[in-house]
Amino acid sequence: MTLSRFRSLPAIALAFLLTGCPSDDYRDFGSGDDGEPGGGDLIGDDARRAVLADIGAGIILPSLRAFEESADTLQSAVTAHAAAPAQAQALDEARAAWRAAMQRWQRNEALQVGPAGRNTGLDATPGGAGLRDRIYTYPFRTPCSIDQAALDDAAVDENTAITIRGLGALEYLLFFEGVNPDCPPPDGADLAAKRAQYAERVTDTIAATAGELVARWSPEGDDFLSEWSSAGAGSGTYMRPQAALDALSVALFYVEKETKDRKIAGPTGIGATGVDPCGDANCPERLESRLSMTSGANIRANLAVFRDVFTGVEDGMGVNDLLRGIGRDDLADEMIAELDDTLAQLDALEAGFDAAVLAIPSNEACINASANPDGGGVPACALHGYIRRAMDTFRGPIVAALSLATPNAAAGDND
Known part of the structure; x- marks a missing residue:
């Protein structure tokens, strides 16, 4: 959006110059023509909430829904590949589905707020549930451990190491061809079939988490969108709109x-x-x-x-x-x-x-x-x-x- 809904307030600008720092008043975004709030423009926290609401409803939730759709397609393609690991067409279709899902997820990488965001550590975000790490854990990936998990018929769940699951592990399983010279399999192992089967289990977890993220954000589910959009006006997660903007800034x-x-x-x-x-x-x-x-x-x-x-x-x-x-x-x-x-x-x-x-x-x-x-x-x-x-x-x-x-x-x- 290139045209602002707001107008500047000279008195507030003067207050900024006199104080030398952004006072709470200066952070009111807009005013009426007479120098007083009004004139039909959004100001202050209302302006912040309006921006948050549009970003949540117009960008964050649609991006999660788009990825959920791609994750479902990916799940079907990888399941077909696991059923016929030697079939070139099935592998090609799984790779194409991975590319499409990866590009949609990459939009969400810069939107790690709310349930997708961290729930521990210095940069934990309000409402964080750590769900992003179940989908993608760049830059963490250990190819030999991925192959070992495949050979061991390992399960993929919340206890699985982040280095051997998610879209990064799936790229290795679908695109790496032949034997990894750093960790060759035992004689007689059907590595291609084992990789395809492990890829199916990895993909099932990705698709399930994609659905959980959408359910957490959507109005039909837990409705985190309302928490986000009502920051400072009823939200139990964000006491002020600025708190949600701060979370967005950290994510960006x-x-x-x-x-x-x-x-x-x-x-x-x-x-x-x-x-x-x-x-x-x-x-x-x-x-x-x-x-x-x-x-x-x-x-x-x-x-x-x-x-x-x-x-x-x-x-x-x-x-x-x-x-x-x-x-x-x-x-x-x-x-x-x-x-x-x-x-x-x-x-x-x-x-x-x-x-x-x-x-x-x-x-x-x-x-x-x-x-x-x-x-x-x-x-x-x-x-x-x-x-x-x-x-x-x-x-x-x-x-x-x-x-x-x-x-x-x-x-x-x-x-």
Whole structure:
């Protein structure tokens, strides 16, 4: 949404200048023409709740429902593959279903609020139930342990290690061909059949969790959507709308810490806080979805949902409306332009991000392209430069302008 529903209040802006910090009054988003609240505009907590409601109903719940649909299709395809593990067509259909499900889940990676979010640790989120980890646990995956679980006919349930379940394990089971030289199976083992059977059990858990997430959020189920939308006005989870916005902010930092640092800086060899430089021109082994060659599609889904939350969808409100409501159209426009530049650079990688990483000529050329992305240098590394610009705008002036929370994992980062 590009047109704001709000108007700035000069008296409030003056109060901000006098105090030098964002007072509670300054965080009222909009006013009437006479300088007093009114004029039919939403202000303050009503504005925050309106943004939360539109994001919840227009983005979060639809994204979960879309993944549930793909997970059901995936379950059917993998079940058919398990019944005929030697049949090429069944495997191809299972792989195609995995790709479709993975792209839909990648939108939810940046929306880990409420039941999908963490329920323990420093960055636990209000209402968190840890359901995301039953579906995807990037970057945690141990291929040899996956093969061992398959050979052992291991069950997949809440006690299963996160390194051998979820969409990451399923990629290995469906796309890795032949014997893993690091852990060859015993003589006589039918590894292909065992992998297919374990893949079926992994997929059953994914599909069940997808259904549980939708049930938790939907009005027909536990209706967490109402908890989210009524923050500070009846919600038992969020005492203030700002608390829900803070949870959303922490979730969106996924694009800073995981998409930018781990998914792009890691394999390109640039390095970031918590991600060591690889010492070579590139590190393709760090690509998120290297076996399926879909790492770039994952990145795009992360960026696209971030942009949707920021702008709003289908005439709904987004985070940009809160900025425009305090007269910071400049920040809103800057953020949108930088996200669009990043998406355009990603889309320009004709052979995809995975192939572009393999084409990096040297670490020096990569770092230079990241520092000057407009210079037409190494494409995969220029992508890092573009996303860094966008995330610097978000984690700096936008977080400050809206007094948003940041995750503990991002404290002190200067990447």
